[in-house]
Amino acid sequence: MELIKLNNVSKAYGEKDNKFYALKDINVTINSGELIAIIGPSGSGKSTLLNIIGTLDTYTNGEYILKKENIGGLNDRKLAKYRNSTFGFVVQHFALINEYSVYKNIEVPLKYANISKKTRKERINYVLRTLELEDKSSKFPTQLSGGQCQRVAIARALVNNPDIILADEPTGALDSKTGSVVMDTFRNMNKEGKTVIIITHDERIAKQCNRVIKIIDGQLVG
Numbered sequence: 001m002e003l004i005k006l007n008n009v010s011k012a013y014g015e016k017d018n019k020f021y022a023l024k025d026i027n028v029t030i031n032s033g034e035l036i037a038i039i040g041p042s043g044s045g046k047s048t049l050l051n052i053i054g055t056l057d058t059y060t061n062g063e064y065i066l067k068k069e070n071i072g073g074l075n076d077r078k079l080a081k082y083r084n085s086t087f088g089f090v091v092q093h094f095a096l097i098n099e100y101s102v103y104k105n106i107e108v109p110l111k112y113a114n115i116s117k118k119t120r121k122e123r124i125n126y127v128l129r130t131l132e133l134e135d136k137s138s139k140f141p142t143q144l145s146g147g148q149c150q151r152v153a154i155a156r157a158l159v160n161n162p163d164i165i166l167a168d169e170p171t172g173a174l175d176s177k178t179g180s181v182v183m184d185t186f187r188n189m190n191k192e193g194k195t196v197i198i199i200t201h202d203e204r205i206a207k208q209c210n211r212v213i214k215i216i217d218g219q220l221v222g
Helices: 046-053 076-086 102-112 117-130 146-158 176-191 203-207
Strands: 002-013 020-031 035-039 061-066 087-091 164-168 195-199 211-216 219-221
Touching: 002 046, 020 046, 020 195, 020 219, 035 046, 035 176, 035 203, 046 164, 046 195, 076 087, 087 146, 102 117, 102 146, 117 146, 146 164, 146 176, 164 176, 176 195, 176 203
Parallel strands: 035 195, 035 211, 087 164, 164 195
Antiparallel strands: 002 020, 002 061, 211 219
């Protein structure tokens, strides 16, 4: 099933002679249940594309259809609702709150969604079990390894049961062994029906995905 469709999407900065395109005429369709890697050199537009897909950034021209709805026609409140219910975000340096326990870090998106305390507890305990983090629930990020922190970040991304996981260099701050464990987690999530889109510089990670999208100088190649 078609989940995401970008038609001639561009992202430009500046005006007239000083205009710079971070993305230019991007056409891509992503179906439900795909595991996709977005690759390309630094500054090629990978993160800009991911942020547009996740509605964290706007586009200058083109059309973005998400779940058959034109995103360009939504106001900020509706976009925020989409972000919290449709997407789970995982970033390279975890973005955990050091003053919060593992449990409280995972709870953050549920509070934004106004989920009841009872349901929050059920969902958090489920993702803790799924990612083998039950014994870390009361620990703080500073007490965990890099791989454990990344699993907490993935748990936080999963707790609202989003359709789409967006991961920006999720293994970039990890050693290769720990990165393999994290990638196994993404593959398992994909097998359970999640659509997973990963930005990576690592060819080994890209080869584990079902499809690779390559960007150079803001344009798709290949």
